[in-house]
Amino acid sequence: MSVVVRTIARIIVPMILAFGAYVIMHGHLTPGGGFQGGAVIASAIALLLVVFGSGRLAGHKNLLSLLEDLGAIAFVALAFLGIGCTFFRNVLAGSGGLFGMPVPPGPNPGFLNTGGTLPLMNWAVGLKVAAGLGSVVLLLGLFGGGDDR
Amino acid sequence: MTLWGVLQVITLVLVVVGAALAVWLRDLLAAVIALAASSLLLSLEFYLLQAPDVAIAEAGIGAALTTAIYILAIRKTRRKEEE
Numbered sequence: 001m002s003v004v005v006r007t008i009a010r011i012i013v014p015m016i017l018a019f020g021a022y023v024i025m026h027g028h029l030t031p032g033g034g035f036q037g038g039a040v041i042a043s044a045i046a047l048l049l050v051v052f053g054s055g056r057l058a059g060h061k062n063l064l065s066l067l068e069d070l071g072a073i074a075f076v077a078l079a080f081l082g083i084g085c086t087f088f089r090n091v092l093a094g095s096g097g098l099f100g101m102p103v104p105p106g107p108n109p110g111f112l113n114t115g116g117t118l119p120l121m122n123w124a125v126g127l128k129v130a131a132g133l134g135s136v137v138l139l140l141g142l143f144g145g146g147d148d149r
Numbered sequence: 150m151t152l153w154g155v156l157q158v159i160t161l162v163l164v165v166v167g168a169a170l171a172v173w174l175r176d177l178l179a180a181v182i183a184l185a186a187s188s189l190l191l192s193l194e195f196y197l198l199q200a201p202d203v204a205i206a207e208a209g210i211g212a213a214l215t216t217a218i219y220i221l222a223i224r225k226t227r228r229k230e231e232e
């Protein structure tokens with residue numbers, strides 16, 4: 001692609017990545033969550049592919065596969081944390097540690113350090129969706145050899 | 150009719166116009182852009198109907214990812230539609 005498109009892409013890709021990370025991070029407070037944030041991050045990967053060509057990103061194919069597996073394993077492992085009571089039991093909620101702040105009753109602006117395992121599961125889903133959709137687009141870009149136009 | 154309703158009617162008419170352009174245009178790249186615009190307006194309509202969760206998913210998947218996939222596919226094949 002042309003110099004203009006490449007320069008704009010260099011500026012805008014970090015912003016898209018930051019917005020995707022924001023959507024995943026605040027998944028338990030605001031609209032959006034793991035899937036939506038992961039799709040936003042995957043769209044940044046798609047933008048990189050369209051602008052710079054798939055050849056530059058071909059080496060990251062195995063890394064994306066590894067990240068997708070890691071997301072799925074983290075999701076199931078977090079679900080198994082509560083197996084002492086039930087599958088998917090939220091063991092971290094209200095414990096006072098990571099994401100364990102007790103939620104005050106009544107209307108509040110939303111506190112980030114709440115939710116227990118939900119934010120961690122959002123991160124797992126976001127990682128899986130971003131890496132999965134990213135590798136789908138990357139494989140489509142690599143399919144059939146060169147970009148002739 | 151309130152301003153809210155007028156905005157929704159305009160958005161839906163533009164969605165239909167974008168979809169019709171996507172079918173009618175012979176240049177496949179232009180058709181893909183029309184489809185992306187239609188999808189983006191549909192996500193605006195979801196936001197107006199107070200479903201921001203669906204709106205984010207529609208904007209991410211419909212407007213960005215499928216457009217990128219179509220553009221990559223057009224790059225691998227022909228740009229003009231055959232008769």
